[in-house]
Amino acid sequence: MLRAAFITRQVPHGSSLARETQDAILATSALTEDLSVFFIGDGVYQLVSKQKPQGIACRDFAPTFGLFELYDIENVYVCVDSLIERGMDDIELIIDAERLSQSEINQCIRQHAIILNF
Amino acid sequence: MSKPVTIAVLVTGPAYGSQDALSAYHYAKSAIELGHTIQRVFFYNDGVLNGSTLTSPAADEFDLYQAWLMLAREHKFDLDICSGAALRRGVIDQREADKAGKVNFNLELPFQLTGLGQLAESIVTADRVIQF
Numbered sequence A: 001m002l003r004a005a006f007i008t009r010q011v012p013h014g015s016s017l018a019r020e021t022q023d024a025i026l027a028t029s030a031l032t033e034d035l036s037v038f039f040i041g042d043g044v045y046q047l048v049s050k051q052k053p054q055g056i057a058c059r060d061f062a063p064t065f066g067l068f069e070l071y072d073i074e075n076v077y078v079c080v081d082s083l084i085e086r087g088m089d090d091i092e093l094i095i096d097a098e099r100l101s102q103s104e105i106n107q108c109i110r111q112h113a114i115i116l117n118f
Numbered sequence B: 001m002s003k004p005v006t007i008a009v010l011v012t013g014p015a016y017g018s019q020d021a022l023s024a025y026h027y028a029k030s031a032i033e034l035g036h037t038i039q040r041v042f043f044y045n046d047g048v049l050n051g052s053t054l055t056s057p058a059a060d061e062f063d064l065y066q067a068w069l070m071l072a073r074e075h076k077f078d079l080d081i082c083s084g085a086a087l088r089r090g091v092i093d094q095r096e097a098d099k100a101g102k103v104n105f106n107l108e109l110p111f112q113l114t115g116l117g118q119l120a121e122s123i124v125t126a127d128r129v130i131q132f
Helices: A017-029 A041-047 A062-070 A080-085 A102-110 B020-033 B045-051 B064-075 B083-088 B094-100 B117-125
Strands: A002-008 A035-039 A075-079 A098-100 A112-117 B006-011 B037-043 B078-082 B111-114 B128-131
Touching: A002 A017, A002 A041, A002 A102, A002 B117, A017 A035, A017 A062, A017 B117, A035 A041, A035 A102, A041 A062, A041 A075, A041 A080, A075 A080, A075 A102, A080 A098, A080 A102, A098 A102, A102 A112, A112 B128, B006 B020, B006 B045, B006 B117, B020 B037, B020 B045, B020 B064, B037 B045, B037 B064, B037 B117, B045 B064, B045 B078, B045 B083, B064 B078, B078 B083, B078 B117, B083 B094, B083 B111
Parallel strands: A002 A035, A002 A112, A035 A075, A075 A098, B006 B037, B006 B128, B037 B078, B078 B111
Antiparallel strands: none
16 A cells, blocks of 8 residues: 555635645655645645735745655646646646546545545 | 554644534544554644633533643643644744743643654554544
């Protein structure tokens, strides 16, 4: 079994969940490479480029996704169905996430012993 | 009776306002009664509010703060409050309050401010990580 799956489903700035999930992922990557990240539902909005959240007094944590590659966080997936639903399937995302369908994501998540859902 | 496992409990809801923390507490208590070990309870997101000493339930309502205190003391597990999440939400211990120039503080042992490293450690080592 794979170890840890982090599922992130929230828009980047409507609540602190998305940013705090990113922090938890980075902290966990310091102890293990056996982790996967799934951007599903509204979570795909976190991957939109050229965000300017300073305008709403929020922290721009999008650039910090750049640390995923540096920290060897390789198993990063984005739900294609969620992108299509939101009219985002042809835009450039800020990180190199593997595009999977909803059912492929479900199957992949099931392979993990620990599933955290934010 | 299943084989005893070590369980880390992740709490993301406050002491009052949603059911997450209450469910987490009852789950932890039941797991202990069944012979399992609570490795730690980690409070993240709004769950950090569980650590506030200022929580004041009505006299005839459940005191979850006291309940966590007693369960943790009796069964010797840590009540870890994520520091960054806590400070941003107004939950702060004496040391951080002094550093920040605050007159008051509202976090004391056995609740303690920690980093996300404790959550990471549980993710890597616990048999189960159960999220509420």
